[in-house]
Amino acid sequence: MTNSNASSSVTKNAIEVHNVSKKFNRASDRRTSLKERLVRGKAKNTNEFWAVKDVSFKVPKGSVYGLVGHNGSGKSTMLKLISGIYRPTEGTITARGRLAALIELGAGFHPEMTGRENIALNGSILGLTRKEIDAATDEIIEFSGIRDFINDPVKHYSSGMYVRLGFSVAVHMNPEILLVDEVLAVGDEEFQRKCFDHLSKLRKAGKTIVVVSHGLGSLEGLCDEITWLDHGCVEQTGPTTEVIAAYLKKVNTEESARSRQITATRSPEEVVEGELRIKSASIIDPVTKQPLSHAETGTTMAIQIGLTTTAPILGPNVRVAFQHESGPLVAMISNHKKGIDFGTIDGDHEVIATLENTPLLPGRYRIHIDVFDHTGTQTLDNWNEVLEFPVRSVRGEIGQGFVDLPTTFTIT
Amino acid sequence: MLRTLYQQRALIRAFAVREIATRYRQSALGWGWSLVQPLANLLVYTAVFTLVFRIVPPPLGSNPDKSSFAAFLFTGMVTFNVFSGLVVGSMAQLRSNGELLRKVHFPAWAPVIGASLVQFIQVILELVVLIALFLVLLNVSWTWILAIPILIAMALFAQGVGLILSILNARFGDVQYMVTVALGALYFLTPILYPISVIEGSASWLKSIVMANPLSWFVLPMHDVMYSLKAPEWWVIPALLVFGAAVFAIGFKVFERTSEDIGELL
Numbered sequence: 001m002t003n004s005n006a007s008s009s010v011t012k013n014a015i016e017v018h019n020v021s022k023k024f025n026r027a028s029d030r031r032t033s034l035k036e037r038l039v040r041g042k043a044k045n046t047n048e049f050w051a052v053k054d055v056s057f058k059v060p061k062g063s064v065y066g067l068v069g070h071n072g073s074g075k076s077t078m079l080k081l082i083s084g085i086y087r088p089t090e091g092t093i094t095a096r097g098r099l100a101a102l103i104e105l106g107a108g109f110h111p112e113m114t115g116r117e118n119i120a121l122n123g124s125i126l127g128l129t130r131k132e133i134d135a136a137t138d139e140i141i142e143f144s145g146i147r148d149f150i151n152d153p154v155k156h157y158s159s160g161m162y163v164r165l166g167f168s169v170a171v172h173m174n175p176e177i178l179l180v181d182e183v184l185a186v187g188d189e190e191f192q193r194k195c196f197d198h199l200s201k202l203r204k205a206g207k208t209i210v211v212v213s214h215g216l217g218s219l220e221g222l223c224d225e226i227t228w229l230d231h232g233c234v235e236q237t238g239p240t241t242e243v244i245a246a247y248l249k250k251v252n253t254e255e256s257a258r259s260r261q262i263t264a265t266r267s268p269e270e271v272v273e274g275e276l277r278i279k280s281a282s283i284i285d286p287v288t289k290q291p292l293s294h295a296e297t298g299t300t301m302a303i304q305i306g307l308t309t310t311a312p313i314l315g316p317n318v319r320v321a322f323q324h325e326s327g328p329l330v331a332m333i334s335n336h337k338k339g340i341d342f343g344t345i346d347g348d349h350e351v352i353a354t355l356e357n358t359p360l361l362p363g364r365y366r367i368h369i370d371v372f373d374h375t376g377t378q379t380l381d382n383w384n385e386v387l388e389f390p391v392r393s394v395r396g397e398i399g400q401g402f403v404d405l406p407t408t409f410t411i412t
Numbered sequence: 413m414l415r416t417l418y419q420q421r422a423l424i425r426a427f428a429v430r431e432i433a434t435r436y437r438q439s440a441l442g443w444g445w446s447l448v449q450p451l452a453n454l455l456v457y458t459a460v461f462t463l464v465f466r467i468v469p470p471p472l473g474s475n476p477d478k479s480s481f482a483a484f485l486f487t488g489m490v491t492f493n494v495f496s497g498l499v500v501g502s503m504a505q506l507r508s509n510g511e512l513l514r515k516v517h518f519p520a521w522a523p524v525i526g527a528s529l530v531q532f533i534q535v536i537l538e539l540v541v542l543i544a545l546f547l548v549l550l551n552v553s554w555t556w557i558l559a560i561p562i563l564i565a566m567a568l569f570a571q572g573v574g575l576i577l578s579i580l581n582a583r584f585g586d587v588q589y590m591v592t593v594a595l596g597a598l599y600f601l602t603p604i605l606y607p608i609s610v611i612e613g614s615a616s617w618l619k620s621i622v623m624a625n626p627l628s629w630f631v632l633p634m635h636d637v638m639y640s641l642k643a644p645e646w647w648v649i650p651a652l653l654v655f656g657a658a659v660f661a662i663g664f665k666v667f668e669r670t671s672e673d674i675g676e677l678l
Contacts (some may be wrong), residue, residue: 024676032584032585033584033585033586034580034584034586034587034590035586036584037584080675083516083517084517085513085514085515085516085517085675086673086675086676087672087673099517101515101516101517108512108515108516110430110433110434112433112434113430113433113434117429117430117433120426120429121426121427121429121430123426124422124423124425124426124427125423125426125512125516125518126516126518127423127518128422129422130422
């Protein structure tokens with residue numbers, strides 16, 4: 001249930017969803033022709049499934065509310081239920097104020113009609129009077145940025161133009177509640193920014209916005225509260241950062257349960273001529289010393305390297321190279337560079353290289369290891385492509401490139 | 413119901429405008445096409461039924477010595493086309509708006525009624541041709557005015573039936589084919605190609621079937637007011653209007669009640 005305090009009065013919520021469930025019958029079960037219906041009788045609803053099961057939440061007026069979940073979690077069904085396209089099988093939904101849904105942009109456009117004609121049609125479908133449409137038309141054309149083509153049939157539009165016009169119409173319908181379904185991932189950067197700016201403007205004007213997405217990066221900056229749906233049920237409801245952290249934790253846990261831990265052992269057959277041999281390597285948690293399935297940006301990780309010698313070795317230099325999956329060498333670390341002398345080693349040893357607050361950005365990285373003698377001129381052993389490991393982020397998108405440079409900004 | 417319709421007039425109008433804008437946009441003849449089919453039918457049927465079957469139409473109202481099979485036939489066709497055009501159009505509209513109805517919530521009857529209005533305008537266009545034909549035949553009278561309430565009553569009746577059938581067709585895709593077959597049969601069970609007098613003596617059982625066909629109730633008075641130039645009995649047109657309005661009201665209610673889940677059906 002929501003964590004909104006009990007004292008908040010009913011009127012403060014723009015949308016209230018009470019124990020809503022939605023049942024669907026699989027298509028294979030339906031009688032799609034009258035003949036079939038008459039010959040085979042009424043369909044037995046054996047193949048039904050619940051897309052949404054006993055979901056409750058409240059969207060406070062003037063807030064931006066997010067619905068997250070993996071594919072098939074029921075989040076889009078929930079949005080259609082709120083918009084009225086579907087009726088709940090059980091439970092009630094109350095929405096206060098005019099509602100506009102951006103389920104799919106430009107859904108009502110007719111290809112043979114011009115952009116201007118489509119604005120009028122779409123406006124009517126969304127419930128505007130002619131006067132309101134006439135008043136908004138200019139602003140819509142301006143916002144969409146396709147004034148030059150507005151009198152052409154939309155079938156000649158590019159998909160980008162189509163979407164821009166669709167978004168412009170929907171947001172200019174002056175809705176009190178706006179439902180958005182993963183549509184912000186469209187258009188070029190500039191238009192996306194425009195969309196976000198406009199949503200912020202609507203939010204400041206006290207409008208309520210419900211966003212459905214699995215792109216957490218876009219939700220984080222936008223939403224006040226989030227409901228996380230899983231297989232049609234509410235997994236968690238609460239402030240954005242809390243829910244997103246929990247959601248990502250679960251996603252990552254499931255991932256590690258599925259993927260193998262990242263550790264590599266060299267087969268004994270790979271005989272090495274020299275007196276030192278790299279036996280094994282793992283990505284581990286520096287605290288628990290347990291192998292990991294992935295590393296996380298900003299979280300400390302360690303590389304554990306097993307060495308064995310047949311004779312005493314004086315001050316070896318262990319080097320680890322990080323290569324991004326796309327090819328470039330991202331970094332090379334070594335104990336000599338950090339001014340660490342291991343002294344003389346003999347027998348079995350474990351080298352642990354700890355990366356504080358892993359600065360690598362999400363992606364896949366390969367590790368190569370080699371060991372040089374103390375002079376740095378002779379290779380004692382090398383092992384290419386020891387392992388490959390994924391780096392993930394719990395904070396959504398952080399930036400572009402390979403590394404998160406430790407940076408501070410000032411302005412004077 | 414009337415209030416709902418009035419409140420949504422902008423939406424109905426928008427769909428009607430869309431229908432007008434898109435119907436014949438890509439053709440050079442444009443709206444002319446809407447007349448080609450009835451005129452071609454008229455030509456063929458007139459040839460076949462006057463030359464081959466030698467059906468004698470009743471005398472013209474203005475001159476009992478003259479008759480015109482083409483004018484007689486076209487009067488019935490125009491009336492029948494109101495029905496068939498609206499019923500077929502309604503079924504097609506609901507299906508073709510499936511994409512939209514799955515994504516936006518709005519009254520599903522709006523595109524149906526909007527398109528029907530346009531269909532009705534097209535029939536009025538046919539009526540203009542019919543009037544031109546009667547002007548040439550010098551068959552003119554005040555009774556023509558009575559054609560307007562008859563056609564309106566027919567349109568209401570057709571829309572009521574069309575709304576119910578369009579919902580059925582959304583659920584069961586084969587309904588439209590059955591309707592096409594049924595319309596073909598109805599065409600011959602309505603006194604369009606023959607005057608009712610032809611079957612009066614020879615097959616009285618057939619006459620009872622034809623008279624039980626509601627479409628005949630509209631076509632016969634249309635023959636009266638347009639062709640024979642006589643007014644039907646005073647109660648006929650009010651009765652047709654009440655009947656048409658009742659069927660429309662029933663169709664609308666049924667549609668409203670069953671179309672709530674339309675987004676899932678289409």
